[in-house]
Structures are given as structure tokens and as C-alpha cells.
Amino acid sequence: MKNIAPKLPAEQYEKNFMDLHPPFTNNSAVAEANRCLYCYDSPCMKACPTHIDISTFIKKISTGNLLGSAKTIYESNWVPLTCAKACPVAVLCEGACVFNAKGERPIEIGRLQRFAIENYFEKDMPALFQKLPKNGKSVGIVGSGPAGLACSAELSLMGYEVTIYEANKIPGGLNTWGIAPYKMRREDSLKEVELVKSFGVDLKTEVMIGKTITVDDLLKKHDAVFLGVGLGESPQLSIPGEDLTGVVGALDFIEKVKTENWEDVHVGKSVAVIGAGNTSIDAATEAKRLGADHVYIIYRRSDIEMSAYDFEYELAKKDGIVFHFLTSPKRIIGKDFVEGIECLKMKLGEPDNRGKRKSVPIPGSEFIIPVDMIIKAIGQETKSNFLSSIPKITLDDEGCVIVDPTTYQTNNPTIFAGGDCINGGKEVVNAAYDGKRAAYGIDKFLSIPKGGK
Amino acid sequence: MVDLSINCAGIKSPNPFWLASAPPSNSAYQNCKAFEQGWGGTVWKTIGEPVMNVFNRYGGLDYNGQKIFGLNNIELISDRPIEINLKEIAETKKLWPDRAVVVSLMVESKRETWHEIVKRTIDTGCDGIELNYGCPHGMSERGMGAAVGQVPEYCKMITEWVTEVSTIPVLVKLTPNVSNIQLPARAAKAAGAHGISLINTINSIIGVNLDTFELRPNVGGLGGHGGYAGPAVKPIALHLLSQVAIDTEVNLPISGIGGISNWRDALEFILLGASSVQVCTAVMHYGFRIVEDMIEGMSNWMESKGITSLDQIRGKSLSRINDFGNFDLLNKTIARIDQKKCIHCNLCYIACEDTAHQCIDLTEENGNSKTEVREKDCVGCALCSLVCPVENCISMVRIDDGSASKTWNQLNEEFRKSGKQMTWENLAEFQHKHGIEIH
Numbered sequence A: 001m002k003n004i005a006p007k008l009p010a011e012q013y014e015k016n017f018m019d020l021h022p023p024f025t026n027n028s029a030v031a032e033a034n035r036c037l038y039c040y041d042s043p044c045m046k047a048c049p050t051h052i053d054i055s056t057f058i059k060k061i062s063t064g065n066l067l068g069s070a071k072t073i074y075e076s077n078w079v080p081l082t083c084a085k086a087c088p089v090a091v092l093c094e095g096a097c098v099f100n101a102k103g104e105r106p107i108e109i110g111r112l113q114r115f116a117i118e119n120y121f122e123k124d125m126p127a128l129f130q131k132l133p134k135n136g137k138s139v140g141i142v143g144s145g146p147a148g149l150a151c152s153a154e155l156s157l158m159g160y161e162v163t164i165y166e167a168n169k170i171p172g173g174l175n176t177w178g179i180a181p182y183k184m185r186r187e188d189s190l191k192e193v194e195l196v197k198s199f200g201v202d203l204k205t206e207v208m209i210g211k212t213i214t215v216d217d218l219l220k221k222h223d224a225v226f227l228g229v230g231l232g233e234s235p236q237l238s239i240p241g242e243d244l245t246g247v248v249g250a251l252d253f254i255e256k257v258k259t260e261n262w263e264d265v266h267v268g269k270s271v272a273v274i275g276a277g278n279t280s281i282d283a284a285t286e287a288k289r290l291g292a293d294h295v296y297i298i299y300r301r302s303d304i305e306m307s308a309y310d311f312e313y314e315l316a317k318k319d320g321i322v323f324h325f326l327t328s329p330k331r332i333i334g335k336d337f338v339e340g341i342e343c344l345k346m347k348l349g350e351p352d353n354r355g356k357r358k359s360v361p362i363p364g365s366e367f368i369i370p371v372d373m374i375i376k377a378i379g380q381e382t383k384s385n386f387l388s389s390i391p392k393i394t395l396d397d398e399g400c401v402i403v404d405p406t407t408y409q410t411n412n413p414t415i416f417a418g419g420d421c422i423n424g425g426k427e428v429v430n431a432a433y434d435g436k437r438a439a440y441g442i443d444k445f446l447s448i449p450k451g452g453k
Numbered sequence B: 001m002v003d004l005s006i007n008c009a010g011i012k013s014p015n016p017f018w019l020a021s022a023p024p025s026n027s028a029y030q031n032c033k034a035f036e037q038g039w040g041g042t043v044w045k046t047i048g049e050p051v052m053n054v055f056n057r058y059g060g061l062d063y064n065g066q067k068i069f070g071l072n073n074i075e076l077i078s079d080r081p082i083e084i085n086l087k088e089i090a091e092t093k094k095l096w097p098d099r100a101v102v103v104s105l106m107v108e109s110k111r112e113t114w115h116e117i118v119k120r121t122i123d124t125g126c127d128g129i130e131l132n133y134g135c136p137h138g139m140s141e142r143g144m145g146a147a148v149g150q151v152p153e154y155c156k157m158i159t160e161w162v163t164e165v166s167t168i169p170v171l172v173k174l175t176p177n178v179s180n181i182q183l184p185a186r187a188a189k190a191a192g193a194h195g196i197s198l199i200n201t202i203n204s205i206i207g208v209n210l211d212t213f214e215l216r217p218n219v220g221g222l223g224g225h226g227g228y229a230g231p232a233v234k235p236i237a238l239h240l241l242s243q244v245a246i247d248t249e250v251n252l253p254i255s256g257i258g259g260i261s262n263w264r265d266a267l268e269f270i271l272l273g274a275s276s277v278q279v280c281t282a283v284m285h286y287g288f289r290i291v292e293d294m295i296e297g298m299s300n301w302m303e304s305k306g307i308t309s310l311d312q313i314r315g316k317s318l319s320r321i322n323d324f325g326n327f328d329l330l331n332k333t334i335a336r337i338d339q340k341k342c343i344h345c346n347l348c349y350i351a352c353e354d355t356a357h358q359c360i361d362l363t364e365e366n367g368n369s370k371t372e373v374r375e376k377d378c379v380g381c382a383l384c385s386l387v388c389p390v391e392n393c394i395s396m397v398r399i400d401d402g403s404a405s406k407t408w409n410q411l412n413e414e415f416r417k418s419g420k421q422m423t424w425e426n427l428a429e430f431q432h433k434h435g436i437e438i439h
Helices: A010-018 A028-037 A043-047 A056-064 A066-074 A080-086 A109-122 A144-157 A184-195 A213-220 A251-256 A278-289 A310-318 A386-387 A429-446 B026-037 B080-097 B111-122 B152-162 B182-190 B230-243 B263-271 B282-287 B287-307 B347-353 B381-387 B408-417 B424-433
Strands: A138-142 A162-163 A203-204 A224-227 A247-249 A270-274 A294-298 A322-324 A327-333 A340-351 A357-361 A367-369 A373-376 A415-416 B007-009 B012-014 B017-019 B041-048 B058-063 B066-073 B100-106 B127-132 B169-172 B195-198 B202-204 B226-230 B254-258 B274-279 B333-337 B360-365 B366-375 B396-400
Touching: A028 A056, A028 A109, A043 A056, A043 A251, A056 A066, A056 A109, A066 A109, A080 A109, A080 A184, A080 A429, A138 A144, A138 A213, A144 A184, A144 A224, A144 A429, A144 B058, A184 A203, A213 B127, A224 A429, A247 A251, A251 A278, A251 A373, A270 A278, A270 A327, A278 A294, A278 A310, A278 A373, A294 A327, A367 B381, A367 B424, A415 A429, A415 B195, B007 B202, B007 B274, B012 B100, B017 B287, B026 B041, B026 B080, B041 B080, B041 B111, B041 B127, B066 B230, B080 B100, B100 B111, B111 B127, B111 B152, B127 B152, B152 B169, B169 B182, B182 B195, B195 B230, B226 B230, B230 B254, B230 B263, B263 B274, B263 B287, B274 B282, B282 B287, B333 B381, B347 B366, B347 B381, B381 B396
Parallel strands: A138 A162, A138 A224, A162 A203, A224 A415, A247 A373, A270 A294, A270 A373, A294 A322, B017 B041, B017 B274, B041 B100, B100 B127, B127 B169, B169 B195, B195 B254, B254 B274
Antiparallel strands: A327 A340, A340 A357, A340 A367, B007 B012, B058 B066, B066 B226, B202 B226, B333 B396, B360 B366
């Protein structure tokens, strides 16, 4: 990089990446839990994609039944610590809280869930569920992200022999590698992995299906396979200068930040993030918190069309991120290193076939933003190469695996899938739900006697 | 301008708010500080026999995060010698001539002892005497406090010993730990008392520690019953107050006590017949400063109602107290839910469905739950409106026109006249005639 932002004192990094939402103390958790109305058939529960019985787990916090509270949460969700810290609660459970309609502050459900689960881990994870005896059947899980973990936990308790194959050295998928450190640290995700392992799940890391083990061998070895492989690389911007030093993918950048070796992650003095989704905001705020002087988000449509949540937008603005809306990158300028980005001003046109208004360039509106680093955050592509190598599964136009919506079974009856690889990229909580539901699908499939109907 | 001044059995104060005889009114320092902040009077913490307290004296009952919803204590009467108290009482009264200084007394049950303490107390220049017949712990085991209040004969005897020498008003403070509060009140009246104070604290054990199995408060591993006070006891106090206030055999001014925390509580006591009100737990929780809001809130309320003196409202709600047999059986009210205000917590549904009369339907509309009262089945019990967290969302609406009024007593009389027995069948016929279906 041409101009690397100077490194910060160690305590400044820790301050910058401190919890956005600090934990409750015991008293404050009980006070907040007592504020909950204990609604019946509550709207928050319906709004949670995993349908956690929220008012019940909160009631249990108020009575001091913290183990019971954790159990209520785990009955619906196997990665509740990650969900508590990374879920967009304002648009899910807390957004549905009846207090909103009452004109009052919603219950802090995310923080209460964190309180219950952190207490559970502090108490060294006493067993909450009885494992059924082994049924002699085996399931292979590809990927140890939230979908894979949820599926593994559920199947393992049902008595299946479960093996997870994880390509990375450190497991947890995006829970470990993709969540901004001021929301959640890596160790939290690893605790959730440990819990699932404690059910007897065999976790094999640094195993790449298709390389370390062939797809054929995988299918032969197990009675069923679950694919929770997530997504792949950021797509190319397809503009000149993209190969200059200083152009990085958002996921690669965030993954580096998640090593928590702050000093080793170089950021430019000026950074441009291309795209305005939630990942873009993460990348931009992380760059800023690593010491970048100027961070810009460049998006070709307006703030109305951007997919970042309001609270993420607010966070970015608070961090001093400058938004260039209706701006499209034209080319990256520089000799060996990135020196700037030339952009075009845009205006909004007619809606496209998805209903999003198209952005149309304004001729002659070119301008240059001098930057040292460019982070590409315009979404992720599916792992189409890998997925096409799997026999008899079908992909949709976007490259997502097509599954039955209730059983999560693919076209290949022994293969099931869930998480980002079937939805193109949603929340952790959606993946957790898919994994759990797929486990039921797998159990249903494997419970049919061979040769029977 | 409104006038908050009161006269309770000849004891006058610029407002009805007195400190109750308790830890807050233990010393000249405390009582003078309270007067500075606006308290109208004080009942000096009970003086009398030598006592020694234990260190841990209070236990709090918290509820849903609210601290000290109830407070229990095992503190005894003043643990300072009589001489010091009497000296401080005299000094305080001299400094604050316009405030009511009442002195609470408790000595052994000997006529001479009572005569002596009463005379010495009057010498301080105080405005009145309150006889502590209520203390339920520590003193009662020694034949004082509640041990007196629970036996009308003792109550009468000792009160007579006091009234026969007293030249100032005598209030008798009653214990609620009796089955009929009117009996000791009548005994006090018969003995010449000038007024009644009630209630003293209620016998209680505040709780058990689930780790150590010890009681709270815990004195070196031991505990026992203590006196219960605070907001939680207010409804009991209001009832006992009303029982004494409506008793024509008593007919004495009353100083109301029991869970009064603010001007609203105070007004309820006054509406049920209290002349002054005494406060303890609320000041123990927040300090003397709460009196500012009590005075201001009560004044503002009176002004808004066009009331200029508390005499205009004292006992005004007593005429509403009646027997169940005189309540109108055909005064039909039902619950109505304002769908625009509903926040879909469904608490009304589950309360009615599980514990009342299963007359709220839970359905789904536009992705939201919808709760609706089946009006023909609603018995108007009001539980749903009580659990509803939204103001004025569920209202209890009267649906009869009042023309068919009938009380239980009238119905029995009607049956008797027409030669009918009070049987389930005859009752069902009456209900059916008036469109009431019990299912």
C-alpha cells in the first residue's frame, strides 16, 4: 500500500474493538427481565427465525433460573451466543417487541440472551439434554458454520454418528471469521463449537472436500450428507486497476481483522469500500477503527436502496465514514499501488426486474477520490465450482442449492443443504434454523427402512 | 389556596403528614430535619423500658425488581434512655411550636409506672401521647405492645391508667394482628382515648435464604417474626381503617398508618376517615425529602377538584362501604378491547383462558394476533383489564340500563315472599330471565 495508516497503541485497538453492547450485570439483567411483559404467544418469538421462546427464557432470568433459561434458548437455537451478539435484533425480535407499539423502549432481548448463554458457558456447560442411544447411522456435515453446527448438534443428540468436515484450521465459519470484533470475538464462536463437539461430534479441520477427501468417498462413508458451505469470493468489480496492490475483498479483510492481531492488519490512510451492504459497513468501520484517517463508502444507488440496516448506517456515520451515494467506480488509479479511484456520478432511473431502481451514469461527471486501499464489498458469489462437482444436486440461477423447503433435501436424496449456500446470504440465525430443520429432514429420510416406501 | 392543616383528636398540624413512631423519628436531629423539610408532625419513636437491639434488624421484600415493596423489622422501641428522649422532645417542641409532636409510650403494665411516664411526657410540652399497643416482636414477649393490643381488656385497663392522668390528647395505636380490630378500638374508646392510630406492623417472616436456609433478617443464624410494613400492607391498612371508621361504637378521630408512600395513598386514607397520616417505610427508603411531593401533590389535587380543606373529603368514601348482599347482581359490565390500542401481548387472552371464563378469542389478523371478547360469555370479572399493560385499552363497559336492579338480599326476600326456595334451579331461572348464562 502506498500510505499505510500508522499503527495505534495496543490499548487504543482494544478500545476501538470493545463490545458495542456491553454485557448486563446480574442486577441489570434481572431488572431488564422484569420489565418484560411475559407476553403469551409473543410477537418476538414469531419474529425470531429460530422461534426461540423469548418471553419464557426472559422470565427464567427474572426468577434466577439461568440454567433453565439457557435450556429454553437451546431448544430452538444452537448458536445463541452468536445470534445474541450478531443478530440484527432491531429488525427481528426487538423490532417486534410489543413495547414498540406502546411507545416505549423494547426489551433488550439480544443482551438478555447473551447474559443467559454467557452464564451457561461460565458454569462449564452442564448437560441440558439427554442424548439418545446411538442408532448406527452416520451423517457427514460439510462446513462448521452456524448451519453445520446446528445440524450436527441436533443429529448427534438424536443418536447419529456425526462428522464435520471443515476446510479452515479454526472452525466456526462466518461466526468465527465474519463478524465484526466489536460485536463478537472469535472465542465466543469457538465456545459454541465446543458445545456441539461435547455431544460427541467429530470435527475434522483442514479437510477440504474435493481435495483432501473426494465427494465420492464422502458420500460412501455416510448415510447422508449436509452441505453448509456458505458462500465464496467477492465478485470482481470488472474495472481497470483491480489487480493493483491495495485492492482487497471484504471477507478476506474481515477475516484478517478477526485474527485479532490488530497490528498486523494494514489499512491505508484513505480507504474506499465499494458497496453498501452490512458487510461493507463492517469493513469500513473496522478500517476506521484500525486507524484509517478517511474511509469512504461508494454506492451506485441512494441510501434508500442500500441493503445495510439503519442501525449499521448509523454506526458507520458515528464512526465518521463518508458515504458517496449515487456514485459508481469507473477505474482504479495507480502505478503499482492504489492511488485513487475514479468515480462517476449516477442518477436513479426506472426500477429493474427486482423492483430496485436502476442507477444511470451522468455523462461527464467523473471525479477522483484519492485512496490507498480499496475494499470490495459487493456481495459474495456461491461456491459454484464446488457445488457443481456434487452429483445430482441442482442450483438456481444465482448458483444457490435448490432444496425442499421443509426437509432441506436436495435433488440428491442423500444430500441436504442449508444456510448461505441455499439462500445466497442471510443472517446467522437463518442458517441456524436451516441446520436444525435439515437435521429433522435427514432423520425423517434415514428413518425410512431401506427398500421400504 | 388550599388548606392542608388538620386537627386529629385535638392535635393540630399544618399538614396531615406525620412521621410514624419508628426509626425515622428516633431523635431531635431526625425530627427537626424532617420538620425543616416540611413534615407536619411526628410521633416520636416509642420511649419506655430499657431495651437493647440486635445488629441486623430489617428484611426487605423486593418484587419484580422493585426494592422494598415490603419491609419487615425486629427493631425494638427506643434504645436510648427516657431522660435523653424527654430532653430532646422538649427542645424539639420548643423549636417547632407549629408542628405536632406526639410521643409514643410503652412501659410495663403497672399503673404507677404509666402514671409517672405520662406526667414526665406531658412536662416536655408535647401535643399528644400515642400508646404503643402494636409492636409485634420483642416487646410483646415481655407483656407489652401487641400483647396489650390483642386483649381488649388490657387495652382498656392501661388506656384508663393513661387517660386518668393525662391533660393532653391520647391516641391508642392498634395492632392489626387480631381477628376483629373493632374490639380493641372500642376498648380504647371506653377508656377515654381521644383517638386511634392504625395500623401497627403485621406479623411476618420476610423470607428464607435458599443457600443457607436462614431466615431474613438473620441474626447470627437465627430469625423470627418481625413487623411487616411498606407499600404491600396498604390494602390491609385501608380495610382495618375503614372497619374502625364505620364503627359507630368507636367514633374517634383516626391517624392512618400502613404503606403510605405518597399523596395519593394519603388521600385514600383520608377518604376512608383518617385525620392525619403517618409514614415510615417510604422515608426509610428515600429520606424525609419525599414530603415535598406529598404536600405539593395533595395541594394540586385539591385545587384541581375545587377542594379547599381536607375536612371536606374526610371519610367521604366510607358511605360506599357496604355488604355483598346489597350489591346489584344485574349491574352488567363486560370487557371491551380497543383494537387500535392493543399491542398484541395476549396477556388478556391467557389470563381469561386459563384462569377466568374462557371468553376471549385469540385469532390472527394481518399477521398480528387479535384478541376479542365474546361478549355473551363475558362475566365482567375485569381480570383482563387488570393484566392489560396498555392504558385504557381494555375498558369495563356497563351494558344494562339500570332498570332491572336486584341485590342478593332483595332476591332472597322476593323468593321468600313468593314461597320459592333458593335452589340452583330457581336461581338459574332468574339468571336466564336477565340474559345471564353461567357456563
